[in-house]
Amino acid sequence: MDYVDDIVNDLDQFAVSEIMKYNIPTLDNYNDVVNVAIELGKKLNANLSVIKLGSRFLDIKLGEATNEKKINEHITKSLGFAKEFLSKYPFEEDVKQKVFACIMEHHCKKFSYIESEICANADCYKFLVPKKILRMFYNWKQRGYNFEEIFLLAEEKVEERWSALTLDVCKKELEDNYNKIKEFLSLARKDPISFVSVINKKEKKFVDGE
Numbered sequence: 351m352d353y354v355d356d357i358v359n360d361l362d363q364f365a366v367s368e369i370m371k372y373n374i375p376t377l378d379n380y381n382d383v384v385n386v387a388i389e390l391g392k393k394l395n396a397n398l399s400v401i402k403l404g405s406r407f408l409d410i411k412l413g414e415a416t417n418e419k420k421i422n423e424h425i426t427k428s429l430g431f432a433k434e435f436l437s438k439y440p441f442e443e444d445v446k447q448k449v450f451a452c453i454m455e456h457h458c459k460k461f462s463y464i465e466s467e468i469c470a471n472a473d474c475y476k477f478l479v480p481k482k483i484l485r486m487f488y489n490w491k492q493r494g495y496n497f498e499e500i501f502l503l504a505e506e507k508v509e510e511r512w513s514a515l516t517l518d519v520c521k522k523e524l525e526d527n528y529n530k531i532k533e534f535l536s537l538a539r540k541d542p543i544s545f546v547s548v549i550n551k552k553e554k555k556f557v558d559g560e
């Protein structure tokens with residue numbers, strides 16, 4: 351299936367135009383999910399053509415759905431887009447079904463294929479890597495969220511994505527990150543005064559007759 355690389359070029363062009371329009375997902379998240387999914391696919395001997403396509407389609411309509419305040423519909427919208435897009439190419443039916451499963455199951459914990467499990471796990475890396483958490487503060491500020499809202503979302507997303515991981519290889523790779531990010535966020539909740547050691551002052555006590 352050599353033509354997959356040509357097809358993903360077309361797909362990338364469309365994805366980038368959506369990202370430019372809505373800025374959701376961010377370009378770095380789009381690239382990271384694709385690259386992580388491909389590396390996991392190689393490690394686990396999955397069908398790389400399915401992964402190259404599936405990982406690109408996952409959130410391709412997330413920006414449009416968010417803009418319409420219908421974020422929960424992003425899977426249906428992305429699936430509809432993928433069906434139309436792939437209908438132009440002569441793919442085998444089982445390849446298409448696997449790609450569609452990658453989209454439909456990317457927020458699930460039960461999977462029909464190893465490729466859909468890989469894409470869902472790759473999608474979790476965006477909240478389990480320190481650099482991505484820092485980027486999240488920068489990006490979500492630009493979307494109009496305030497500091498406390500982003501902080502709460504970061505705490506939620508880290509827990510949500512850690513418990514969503516199903517592949518042992520990913521849990522093993524990310525466990526240290528998860529613990530460090532969690533510890534850092536919990537430390538970051540504290541104000542500077544918490545880090546100043548309080549001197550135990552012994553106040554003079556007045557006693558009767560003094």
Ligand SMILES: [Fe+2]
Binds near residue numbers: 408409412424456457
């Ligand atoms: Fe999604």
